[in-house]
Amino acid sequence: MTTETRTEAPVLTGLPVVGSMFDLKNDSLGTFLRARREHGDVVRITAGPPGARAHVYAVFSAEGAQQVLAGESANFRKDNAFYQEIRESFGNGLLTSQDEDYLRQRRLVQPLFTKRRVDGYADAVATEVTTLTDEWEKDGRTSVDVLQESTRLALRAVARILFGTDVDSAVEVVERCFPGVGSYVLRRGYSPVNVPREWPTPANRRAAALHEALYAECDRIIAERKSSGRADADGDDLLSLLMAAESAEDGAFSATELREQVLVFLLAGHETTATSIGFALHLLALHPEVQRRAHEEVDRVLAGRAPGAADLDALPYVTRVLKEAMRLFPAAPVIGRRAVAATTVGGVAIPAGADVIVAPWVTHRHPAYWDDAERFDPDRFTPEAEAARPRYAWFPFGGGPRACIGQHFSMLEAVIALAAILQRHGFEAVDTEVPVAPAITLQAAGPVRCRLVPRAV
Template sequence: MSQLPRPPAPPSLPLMWKLLRARQHLSPLHLSLAREYGDVVWLRAPGVNTYLVSTPALIKHYLAENAVNNYVKHPGPVARTLVMGESISTMEGPGWLRHRRLLQPGFQRERMLAAVPKMVEVFQHELDTHWEPRVRGGEPLDVLPAMSSLVLSVLGPLVCSEEVPQDVRDAVYRYMRFAFEPDPLLHQLGVLPEAVVRYDSRRRHPLARESGRRINKYAWDMVRKRMGMSEQPDDMLGMIIDARDAAGERMKEVEVRDELVELIYGGQFGTSSGLSWMWHYLSLHPEVFQRMGDEVERVLGGRAPAVTDLRDLQYVTQVFDETLRLHPPAPGQGRIAIKEDTLGGYHVPVGTTVFGSTYAMHRHPDYWTEPEVFDPSRFAPEKVKERPRFLYLPFGAGQRVCIGSMLASLMATLSTVLLTQRYRLEAVPGKKVRPLTGGAHFPDNLWLKVLPARAGAPASRPSAVAG
């Protein structure tokens, strides 16, 4: 048995009370615990045995350097739900590696960049048909579902060469809220009978099951149609269906279905949440919005963006990166020790959950000046080079870094440019945004008014790229 000590730990009963009080947004509690107890904190409470980690070197250790030998994402088989199955976000071991290799060609850099004109075309159509009426009507915008639908408008053509129907987009958002919202206090305490918990969940999310069924039907219908074709279109789904593993085998029908759901359902969340938070901050910081608009005008001069413009839209990228620093879509990176380990001089027994709090690390005062301040200049290229690796992890790290991180960044940049050319978003009086952190981190009750980019001027569609 190891003679190394365990990390410092807050008293169990006060910790449990703090966890329950902070149940809807745990990340600030993680930050305060890290500042009080250090970069490794042992969270001990009934049903809790976790090492909270908030420094880059230690996160690098368990996510990269010792990840394969000592840690797994989860300890056993994935439970299939109405919507989610076994995909690269939930699988472990050889099955995960096989799926990752089969999916990787669809996310190659050259392929993503070649899709930029299509993304711009689809975004423009979505703004023409769904956003322009809001401007004319003067109605406020519920931002998170609007951004979710906007991102899905592009994912559909890229993934399966078809527009995702609006009712499916609505179902994705409703089921996402059901899946990611923090559970009420009484649910977390475990004092209610299971039947009562299920009843209360149905009461709070009356359309969740119907939404899950709609997503499931959409996925199965699409996969069965496409796998019945003799030749696949040139899209992500076609590449998945045609891909062969080392043994020359294709994915089974259910495997293709699960990865399609991952792409459509899981693939939109990080970008839509990040965009929602970004426009919230832009509504609070008109000077940042002005600088971003000046860059867009200087680079594009009123036309639509092209691939060659991306390197010159640096500040737009910095604004999104800074947003993800303050509000990373994933609360952190959790792994379970399957062998004993040493972390920061402390003993890690088998079965311990090691959780790197992205939120706490993104606000660590040793690495960020005035960490609570929204400041996109932090992500100027020269400053990024100075920071250690594994400090900024909005898309994870190590071998399980998000396969779609480049696609997410492209969708964020292009949609932001096109929105900036047309609109400015202002806060709605009386509406206070509320951060929620359950299965993911996202804004609740975020409403903004959509107005023309210049006061008194009509919104306009950027002209096509010359040539």
Template sequence: MSAGTTTVRTVTGTRTANGPGPAEAARLLPAIGRDPLNAALGLYRRYGDLVRVPLLPRHTLFLMCHPAHAEHVLVSRQDNYRKAATYRPLRVFLGDGLVTSEGELWERQRRLIQPLFSHRTVSGFLPGMTAQVRGTLDGWDRLPDGSLVHVSETMSLLTLNIVGEALFGADLRGVGERVSSAVTGMQDFAVTAMRNPLLLPAPRLGLRTTPGYRTWRGTVEAIDTVVERLSAERRAHRGPARERPDLLDALLAARYEDGSAIDDAQLRDEIVTFLMAGHETSATVLTWTCYLLGAHPAARRRLEQEVDEVLGGREPELADMDRLVWTKAVISEAMRLYPPFWTLERDAMEDDEIDGVPVPAGSTIAVPPYLVHRHPAAWDNPEGFDPSRFLPGAGQGRPKHAFIPFGGGRRGCVGNVFALLETVSAVAMLAQRFRLDLVPGGVPRVQPTVTLRPRGGLRMVLRRR
């Protein structure tokens, strides 16, 4: 099969997908457990866009890397593909929040939460976002020129503060490190359970039976303590309706069809989901953006020139967003090369067919944005950093689902507008005041956990402009 000629058909299956046989697939399992991204890359390079991997006698994994596959699974036939069993470990931490729930519960949650993330509502969060970025940069301003700064840690605390203030009206600076550590613990546990066939069917057993029990149990308790404080404080101080209700207001005021309010358990799950997932993805985007700008000085100079011309030294306002075209292109290219969620996985509910290949019910489908974003059918020089491909007018004829950093279909990220406003304003304000240079040997290796992090974090050299 040619990597550049895949199409999706919905007729009777006519061929068998390429892929390893049962014996080779069994030998691959340890490699998938150690480094799933590298294993996926190897399968793609050897077998092409659509790879069949027989994991168990009655369970098959399909790796699908073409934009047309992404469209089929995430959009055209999305009703047939539900969140895969591999997401179960996340429910140990997130419960039945918007990311992990399914069916009628998810439908109710989405209807409740979607209005808060409209363009009009999100635009009101911008002043709070810029105030948080200013505070972070003021902290850097107290450091000597040439200091080594922990970029990934700083971006995690910054985006956590933004989410805390915008969505929950809370100052999380005092507990930021605890929550950030909890996110790392959540990913550690989830990845361990995902890669262990004994834990995946019942991941909660992992909290009682694995060597990491105390650490992971403590992670759940730490984040629950923060969430309980947030909800208790809001309930205790509820008064007249606020001019700009936040997510916590919406959740507390929500009523289901029978008139009942959201219960404490569901309230907890929604807060945890947005607190943890809502800041981690943006922090990852900002971290990789800083790295790529440090590695490509010409792109950084163009960014600085645009920011100076558009903002003239002031902080960004909503009207500036459409004028910061290169800034937005840089962020989009960072998400293309390093998508926050490197893979999206679904389980087939009924028999289907993709690209002439029968997909039996119960199969797991992995659609990795990391590979879709590098497909040669959609991208020239797919491994290169080139923000110009996202400038207005560029990319005509590119498949719509060649770029899926926020997923696609109804299960696409509800907070994408929030995330873009947050990251564009942060990158623009940082470029006004500082440059971040790579340290010698500072090219990070990727760490494919739930999100795509730089292994060991990212440290860079801070210099004033």
């Protein structure tokens, strides 16, 4: 706990009775930007009528984010209402588990995400890109929604990596069920009062049916894998490795735990990467000179062949494009925690039990770290520029002991996919303004269309 002098957090101006409830409902990301601009790096935001009013302490500085996620991570836990809703919908996997449950799961899963293992997934990503771009050409597509297509690509890639050959059925169930479950989690996570999930309301019954379909598909694939004898530590897919994961200290995953890890990997493994790839293509379409430089690097390095893991270091500009896209459109624009004990952040008092957020969406635009922050400029991520900024000026994967275990996998998948797509196509923007809103991950509130410009391979 810090010992600096405490001051009370400034409060964002809202309506007399409901505070900032409607501002958060209509434009939460814009509300957080306004809070920092008007009141500084730690702001209290109130929402809701008396008797059901929520108080959230928003932390916007890089130093504050580091304290919440890393320096005092034990004091800021995933105990808020939003994580509880994700936990109830997707299980107690790595994304939502805590304490010894989390440590045990992380120890069992960590060997699946070594650099050697992750590099072995590059071919699966390149194969799915080829399938996607072949479809564009076969169908005579002249324009695509790049976020929609990136979501389809990332889902098929993570399903292939997770399940091996059991891809099509899993993809169909996820595409059908995830949006509805995500909307249900979002509504309940941000509502001050919810009816119990067991009550037979129409919304609860629809969500229960979607949950059951997801669980049944995971259980089917796991059962078939067990009966086939394909699950072993030498298997090429993550499910085989998960089923074989075991240690004297931690035992092995139960059937329920396997299902929960699979669901979390499907959720976190495709939506976040899809956001990065889709918005990178959108930004390249808006900035032809940056796109030209990316094309030149891809053509020079790959010379027409498919990209692989060994090419990542040779594609620094494509990597910078992705990092800049992740700055402007972080897949997790807001990260929530709950304070266990009273502390201070930036000299501002945070009471015990307070809901606290850190916001990559805001910190990634903070004028203390980013000049002309809304401008797209991949050269912000040269090694020299990165070294000159605070560690948590850019944190799209979270940070501290709960940082995303799949960071290397996500970057590998995104760089391989973007390079392979740029080999065959250029892009011109159709939708120049794309409104966004936070859900479980960042979502576009409308289409993100680009015209396709075929290139000679």
